[in-house]
Amino acid sequence: MRIAMWSGPRNLSTAMMYAFAARPDCAVIDEPFYAAFLAASQEVHPMQEAIMASQPSDPQAVIDTCIGPVPQDKPVFYQKQMAHHMMADFPLGWLEQLTNVFLLRHPARVLASYDEKRQNPSLEDIGVTQQTRLFERVRALHGKAPVVIDSDDILAAPERGLRALCQAIGLPFDASMLSWPAGGNAADGVWAPHWYNRVWASTGLAATQPKPLPELPPALARVCQQALPHYEALAQHKLAF
DSSP: OEEEEEEOTTSSHHHHHHHHHTSTTEEEEEOTTHHHHHHHHOOOOTTHHHHHHHSOOOHHHHHHHHHSOOGGGOSEEEEEEEGGGSOTTSOOGGGGGSEEEEEEOOHHHHHHHHHHHSSSOOTGGGOHHHHHHHHHHHHHHHTSOOEEEEHHHHHHSHHHHHHHHHHHHTOOOOGGGGBOOSSOOTTOOTTHHHHOHHHHHOOBOOOOOOOOOOOOOHHHHHHHHHHHHHHHHHHTTBOOO
């Protein structure tokens, strides 16, 4: 089974990768299109040179990795995929070969968190419009809506949420998904020192009730208003548990 978890940044995406990496039957890959996105978009991100040196920048080469042999011959291949890394001209037909899941987070939470690491994020930076485009493409490829999960729901009830997710995609639940060693994962991308400090300090998913939505400065509040219709449309499909 190949699972593509389509997320935006600051969406609980790394913790979800760690949860799947904790399964003995699962190989994981961390944001394989990052270098290809940087090369195609000409955007400048933290640790740019290291990222470009660590991955292929040809999107077809990345696709070949995603649908090619699974590392260590594991039966499950979890792919932490960033929706905003998928440029409009990147091929998408290969998604038909994957089980595609969409990981949401309220844009106010995404923007507040992203701004701490890379200031003044735009609508394109947070990936929710790209998630909408990919969602519709996957729905067209498979003839039905893919699974959608919300990070707040997972955090409120980690075991129940992961059990529901596994059932929805036809994968047996493994309790090892709930914990991992502190200090990072061997699959982390080279950008991890800039972005992953909180998850590096964690040892698993513990039930956490969501805090009130953060108050945003005017510029970020405007981006949030642009993002909300996309988030709300996708949230109509989210998994209930």
